[in-house]
Amino acid sequence: MFAGQRINIIKKILLEQKQVDINTLTSLLNVSDVTVRKDLDSLETDGFLRKVHGGAILLEDDPLDMPKNDIPELQEKEMIADLAITLIDDGDNFYLGPGSTCLMLAKKLNQKKNLTVITNNASALPYIDCSSVNLLFIGGDVVNYNNMMFTHGEKALAYLEDIFVNKAFIGTDCVDLEAGLTINHSYSLDVYKKILDKSRQTILLASKSKFDRIALQLLCPINAISALVTEGDLPEKYKRYLYQNDIKLLTSFDL
Structure with a gap:
């Protein structure tokens, strides 16, 4: 069978099934896995x-593959992920929250070894190499937000009942000294509040554009987090608050 014929068959399978594994293709096409x-x-x-590990998925509307101008703060989120990966140790276990910044961090996990990752971020799954990561996915009702x-x-809360992690990487929509961490929807609120009680450290990933803003739902006060990772310099009032509350701050100056 010629390469063009094989390519067309693979395309047809992916368009119909959205995913395919290598073993299926080697058997169907009667060729080697190479x-x-x-x-x-x-x-x-x-x-x-x-x-992905063991196969491939159809590429559909991945926000990280959109034109750069269509991705809000792509460069900032990449910088935050570069900083956040330095907080993860080989052999670590941690929770990875929803959102595109946490997804960016998922793409960098191959820099570490023997990780255990617990996540409800379904969009991040294709980027996590299960050959080097022990991945635990939190089941439950699925939401597509932004x-x-x-x-x-x-179901997600029940799954987390007996789970404990060293670290939790979370995002938020807004940060304000008085209002704390706030979000514009309630979908992720239940899991976030549960994981705050299950984690030794809570690490917030937030671009500087989210500061001095308030959203609809309270996630937690700022002093509930252990560390803040952002790409730029913060107003002095935030740096003073973080210092007074023993909250670690990582910015682009630490790269």
Whole structure:
């Protein structure tokens, strides 16, 4: 079978099933896994699919693959993820929250070894290499909010009942000295509040544009977090508050 024929078959399967594994393709196409991987490499280069451990998924409306101008604060989120990965140790276990900044961090986890990651961030799953990460996905009701998919609800809370983690990486919509951390929806509130009680350290990932703003729902006061990671210099009042409350601050100056 010629390469073009194989490519068309792989495309057809992905368009119908959204995902495919290498073992299925080697059997169906009667070729080696090396040949299949080369075909997948070619389709990934063309932007048709994304390779994941053991196979591939159809590339559909991934916000990180959109034109740069369509991604809010992409450069800032990449910088925050570069800082956040320095807070993760080999052998660590931690919770990874919803949102595109946490998704950016998921893409960098291959820099570490023997991690255990607990997450309800469904959008981050394709970026986590399960060959090097022990991945625990929190089941529950699925929500699509701002093109980011995550789980919440009673099943998610039940899953977390006997779970404890060293660290929790979370995001928020707004940060204000008086109002604290606030978000514009209640979907992730239940899991966030649960994980705050289950984590030794809570690490907030937030761009500087989110400060001095207030959203609808209270997530937690600022002094409930252990560390703050942001890409730029903060107003002096925030730096003073963080220092007085023994909250670690990481900015682009620490890169």
